[in-house]
Amino acid sequence: MLAFHYDNHVLPLPPGHRFPQSKYRMLREHFLHTPGPLRLTVAPAATEGELLLAHTPDYVDAVLHGHLSSAAQREIGFPWSEAMVERSLRSVGATVAAARAALAEGVATSLAGGTHHAYADKGSGFCVFNDVAVAARQMQAEAAGTQGRLLRVLVIDLDVHQGNGTASIFRDDDTVFTCSLHGEKNFPFRKEPSDLDVGLPDGCGDADYLAALDAALDDIRRRLVTYPPGLAFYLAGADPHEGDRLGRLKLTHAGLAARDERVLRMLRDWGVPVALSMAGGYGHDLRTTVQAQVQTVELAAQSWAAWGAAACGQRMKESAA
Structure with missing residues (x-):
């Protein structure tokens, strides 16, 4: 399975900053030493044209050329720097590349991404550009341009924080269905529909969470039965874990595994390719966050292998016929 990374682009953050950027390096290094079926690949940078598919020209220009106001930088949570720009471009590029690979192979992942608090005209909550929104629009443009078809997209956002930026960007777009399962009282305190x-x-544990997820997945299948998606994005946040300092939910590692298995199984059974992003994770001990993300990637790789086996079986049937 293709897994795109860019953790060599480090943000120059002040001491004590709460953004846990070392988790991305820790995740990549785990799979560097224990690669299994992963093909680790350096993420390309998104282009300005790609960014403009989901963001306003003024906002893109302000980020790329250092015109962000102090207030805008505070809302994002990062001071502007050339490194911040490069890392943000790679974040989007990783998800674009993962989406393209998923359409070809069934499953692919970005070892970061999930920057779902970024709106069309501003960033927020450690999110500069909205990688999923850009990637969805880019894949739709490629499908229309090369195949002359409409690509419907499903976003399943299971980060503990609501995907407000993504919901806002796609509010009036009936070709993209957005689903968010999140802590009701957690950030952002003003939700977007x-x-x-x-x-x-707060305090929701495995059983209640999985029951809510099962109901949501059933609802998605029912509501999209007439026009099923051709591509899904899965934001597999580790922050619902009980050891997360910002999450306020109480999922165990077993609960997170069951969550991931349910989403991946539904999409595989439905025949919908999926691009994963790791999204949030702020463990008191970052090793617990990385453990959860390793588990997610390993389950995604198993789903990718199942996609390959199914495709091989289909080719054999076609050859025999």
């Missing part, structure tokens, strides 16, 4: 929102109470 997704196509399907499931707010969960």
Whole structure:
């Protein structure tokens, strides 16, 4: 399975900053030493043209050329720097590349991404550009341009924080269905309406979470039965874990595994390719966050292998016929 990374682009952050950027390096290094079926690949940088598919020209120009106001930088949570720009471009590029690979192979992943708080005209909550929104629009443009077809997209956002930026960008776009399962009382405190929102109470554990997820997945299948998606984005945040300092939910590692298995199985059974992003994770001990993300990537790789086996079986049937 292709896995795109860019953790060599380090943000120059002040001491004590709460953004846990070392987790990306830790995740990549785990698979560097234990690669299994992963093909680790350096992410390309997104182009300005790609960014403009989901963001306003003024905002893109302000980020790329250092015109962000102090207030805008505070809302993002990062001081502007050339390194911040490069890392943000790679974040989007990783998800674009993962989406393209998923369409070809069934499953692919970005070892970061999931920057779902970025709006069309501003960043927020450690999110500069909205990687999933850009990638969705780029894949739709490629499908229309090369195949003359409409590509419908599904976004399943299971980060503990609601995907407000993504919901806002796609609010009036009936070709993209957005679903967010999140902590109701957690950031962002002003939610944007997704196509399907499931707010969960503080302290929600495995059983209640999985029951809510099962109901949401059933609802998605029912509502999209007439026009099923041709591509899904799965934001597999590690921050619902009980050891997360910002999450406020109580999922165990087993609960997160069951979550990932349910989403991946539904999409595989439905025949919908999926690009994963790791999204949030802020463990008191970052090793617990990385453990959860390793588990997610390993389950995604298993799903990718199942896609390959199914495709091989289909080719054999066609050859025999």
